[in-house]
Amino acid sequence: MNIDATLLRQAAQAAAGGQQYPAATLYLVATPIGNLADLSLRAIHCLSLVDALACEDTRQGGGLLRHLGLHKPLIAVHQHNEREGSAAVIARLAAxxxxxxxSDAGTPAVSDPGAVLVREVVAAGYRVLPLPGPSSAVTALSVAGDTGATSFAFIGFLPTKTGERRAALQALLAIEAQSQVVFEAPHRIVELIALLAELAPGRRVTVGRELTKQFESIHTAEAATLPAWLGADSQRQRGEFVLVLHALGAQAAADDDLPAEALRVLALLAAELPLKQAVALAAQVTGAPRNRLYDAGLKLKRGGDE
Structure with a gap:
């Protein structure tokens, strides 16, 4: 046990020790997504009080406890054994x-195990109390600056199969007033960025990489520019990614600024050609901004499908 861990626990006791922590209760503890300093004092105090720690990975959970100078029994509860792990947790609650x-990082049950555990514990008649904290989805949303959104949706990882992935992304891009948070692994980020540039070149996207970590980067730009940006530095393709697909709200309103002639040319071309090709030709003929033409073309296509 080092002095830093002792001081940390003392600070946690002073800040959160006066609150109630009932027995026979499961506590969902949000843990840092990359920066240990983001662990809340309340979470530290709770971890010092509990009789056992259930965790997605006992190596991660054990490491967190060692950082705090704590030693607790560990129970593995991950996506492959969540039902069996829940039974072990319930047995302790019953006592x-x-x-x-x-979970390994962030808030349990948000693209991580935990939902089955919560359901089983509640069904068994025991309390579940949340300790809020780090979430990569909310972290990315906070820096996206998406003023056109009236709501947001947490999507998580898209399907890995190419056809399903394209269809899922097309469905998301058709939603106008909503920010959407998508996770992606480093070995698929180039493919996802290329698909976004193809399907929605004018859509603004915030790319968060290694959020809260030493080499954190945050970049917001139109999707059409992202393949070149990503390819300009190989380091930009490493790490864990959180993307925010911005709402169409503010962009769609800009269609009203397009000259009537540009909209007329676009409508004629879009009736005969794929949208991407129609937009490129309309931009060349009229000089109108390609991203605004693309958004206007999406509205035309949706209107024709109704």
Whole structure:
């Protein structure tokens, strides 16, 4: 045990020790997504009180406890054994113990295990209390600056099969007033960015990489520019990614600024050609901005399908 961990626990006790932590309760503890300093004082105090820690990966959970100078029994509860792991947790709750659950990073049950555990514990008649904290989805949304959104949706990882992936992304891009948060792994980020540039070149996208970590980067731009940006530095293709697909709201309103002639030319071309080709030709003929033409073309296509 080092002095830093002792001081940390003392600070946590001072800040959160006066609150109630009932027995026979499961505590969902949000853990850092990359920066240990983001662990809340309340989470630290709760971890010091519980009788056991259920975790997605016992190596990660054990490492977190060692950082705090704590030693607790560990229970593995991950996507492959969540039902069986839940039974082990419930047995401890039945004995009147407090149990915490932490996924590898972020908030449990948000693109991580935990939902089955919560359902099983509640069904068994025990309390579940959340300790809020880090979330990569909310972190990315906070820096996206998407003023056109009236709501947001957490999507998580898109399908890995090419056809399903394209269809899922097309469905998302058709939603106008909503920010959408998408996760992506480093070995698929180039493919996803290329698909976004193809399907929605004018859509603004915020790309968050390694959020809260040492080499964190955040870049917001139109999708058409992202393949070149990503390819300009190989480091930009490494790490874990969170993307925010901006709402169409503010962009779609800009269609009103397009000259009537540009809209007329676009409508004629879009009736005969694929949208991407029609937009490129309309931009060449009229000089109108390609991203605004593309958004206007999407509206034309949707109107024709109704």
């Amino acid at each position: 009147g113990e407090r149990v915490a659950y932490a």
